[in-house]
Amino acid sequence: MARVIRGVGVGGGTAEGPVARMAAPRLPPPPRAVPPEEAPAEAAAVRAALRDVAATLERRAAPLTGAAAEVLEAQVMMVSDPALADLAEAEVRAGSDGTRALTAAFGSFSAALRAAGGLFAERVADLDDLRDRAIASLLGLPVPGLPRPGHPHVLVATDLAPADTALLDPEQVLALVTEEGGPTGHTAILARGLGVPAVVACPGASALTDGRRVLVDGAAGTVEPDPAPARVAEAAAAERRRRRAAAELSGPGRTADGHRVALLVNVGAPRELRGAAEADSEGVGLFRTEFLFLDRAEAPSVEEQTAAYGRVFAAFAGRRVVVRTLDAGADKPLPFATAPDEPNPALGVRGLRTATRDPALLENQLTALARAAEANAAEVWVMAPMVSLPAEAAAFAARARAHGLPTAGAMVEVPAAALRAEHLAADCDFLSIGTNDLAQYTFAADRTLGGLAELLDPWQPALLDLVHRTAEAGGRLGRPVGVCGEAAADPALALVLTGLGVTSLSAAPAALPGLRAALAAHTLADCRELAEAARTAPDAATARQLVAALG
């Protein structure tokens, strides 16, 4: 039997099938000088490559409708852009070969979009993908993209681009394995959304070739090449039991011995609202309000905010909705709330800190939330992001209560807040741990850098220590302590969090059945034992393995 390959497991569950690889991006050929007499032919080849990519994407868009078609049509418009072709031609006439001309032409627009920030910067991944396609066409290489082997498969890739994930067919993809990416990256989020097991940050996957059978375990984070038939049968039986158990269970989350753990959903955009409201949940554990504020020159009016919040509260009538007030700054800059010139925005004026500079922003938001809460039957809780000091939590809670919002809490994302959780909890009604930011600040690791995935792994024992400290403080004072963030979507980690004393888990709707089933199969004492094992493990990989072995 070949050696088991390890990475970071995502989504739970197991799947077995043949590998289908995404064509690996090749190293560009060495630069080649293009003499002036060859420039016209080289320029013509560059233009033909751009036309070829546009034609391919047009064909692909033809049978599609709705959002998927719009995504591709926008890509066609970009790659057919006359300014792009002119720029690439100018590069060729200045002596560059076609590959370098395309790289430079796409790169100049990417740089401008990146500088524009926000939604504009999100288009950079599209441009990178179009550039790779154009270069492949120019060099006569296979076009990078999703494999279509015509049968269900385990998709193996270096990493997946957002444009690929939009086209992924859940009927055909049994599991995802990527060499790069982290547990909070878009591949992981997509896998959880689709409910397929995934292993990310798995460098050993580069050795997997097309057609080879693998057994992927999204809980243990392992990929086993050429598994023995008995192993496959065993894993398939366990998977069937897991799915059956998940499908049979419903209602509030509870352990085998009846300890309640609220299962909540995350909501961040109006289009997610319907799916989130239809999910079997006790409410919303994290309602991100940034969508109302992004890419605008001025803050939305109180009336506009009231209407938007009211729609969410109406959809969750009779259930809890935990609203996070505006979390601007860092990766979500807003012209009216954030300074453009901070050298280190993740450590700058962001989250609740923006309210110090512009008190009206938070005041208006609380006014709108209170009005919307008044008009609807949801149980509205509000919480502030990026709280560092107990005094900040106290001031926020006082402001919320002054607006008639009785339940106010603080997010624990900064190590200082976790270390002083007891003081924080004393001054407000509940705490909510944002594990993605807490990991970023605990490990001094930028969460947008895939190369730092190991440091950002939510299984890191140091992170679990801070969760433990926070949950214990909440427990002593009788304050609920929730976890929102990708950590809460992992069923094995959910058991650990429960054992550490966390009282609610908030995740994508697709993750809830798996969380509910994992809780129902374990007692609170089991969870505490798993928590102790994970927290005292020497490293994240050992913590994960111990819990997989014990659970």
Next chain:
Amino acid sequence: MPQRTVAIGAASGLHARPAALLVQAASRQPVPVTLAREGGEPVDARSLLSVLALGAAHGERVVLAAEGDGAEAAVEELAALVAAGEE
């Protein structure tokens, strides 16, 4: 030279659909129309990438300009489109 200054109506700025609608409309005009941030370098309104690269947000003021036969009507039509901000 006919030109018009308008505030961007689309909530997400000149991004995604609003940008695509502008570029499609500009491509139908008999004359090239340029777009610029106030005081900024003008770009070809028929180039989606150039329009996106302006990074123009909701409420920001942009200048549309054109020259030649039909310039007046072209600028008028595109200015109305930018101001209306259909999503």
